[in-house]
Amino acid sequence: MRVEVRVYPKDGVLDPQGKAIAAALGRLGHRAVRDVRAGKVFFVELDGVDAKAAEAEARKMAQELLANTVIEGFDVRVISP
């Protein structure tokens, strides 16, 4: 079972990396870019669990370790059986 966990800065939390990327995109001519938020993606492989259990477990992983919930939000998606 493969689960994707996306971790990203919460709304309202300053994201210096996202801002720098947005500025660089602007310099490259992507004039329409208003804002960029930079995050991380984790692909977690699990054995011996069904999709529901995998999702629940990945949520727990995000809460405990993958995200710092003071400043980061996350979402979890099961991407393959």
Next chain:
Amino acid sequence: MRFAVVVFPGSNCDQDCYHVVKDLLGCEADYVWHHDTDLKGADAVILPGGFAYGDYLRAGALARFSPIMESVARFAEEGGLVLGICNGFQVLLEAGLLPGAMRVNRGLRYVCRDVFLKVESVETPFTRLYELGEVVKMPVGHMEGNYTAPPEVLAELSRERRIVFRYCDAEGRVTDEANPNGAVDGIAGIASRGGNVVGLMPHPDRCAETVLGNDAGRKMFESVVSALAVR
């Protein structure tokens, strides 16, 4: 009087801290490996600077799960004195022993230079020998020192006088220009509710003797010794 200096894989200021408390202050000191659980009867614990676990995932995020951190948490809960310097501060935040979190510096660069700090609290065991409002110079060296916390936490820190140091200019003015990393309200160091756990980004361990050109940090360690003496 006995200090424990915790050593994580990637700690690189452990010897500086050990040198200060042992050679300069004449205290007993032990290195404590992150895989151990025994603080060896320490009266105070120092989490030194460095790059514990290579700063993988987030600075301090993996170090927090080291076996020694359970002992440190228990020690802190019982009122033991814990000082986190730079990466040690980041570990304390990730471990939840201090509130808030670190973001990457707003300039997206590693900042390595002297800064000025305003002493905002002398009620902690780590700052009791400083004067309130005193301006001290200390070096910083970090990539993630851009402190933040939810508004209610910031209000609580301020109300309970738990902001210990703020970045300032040479005259003690807390300005945006004097802030090396973008930390909210210029916060450079904070204390736990009981005041027995303190974390700061600057390095008192790197400015604790005149041969280094600056001994402004020495008073932090001497404060600990004096606090323990009156306990």
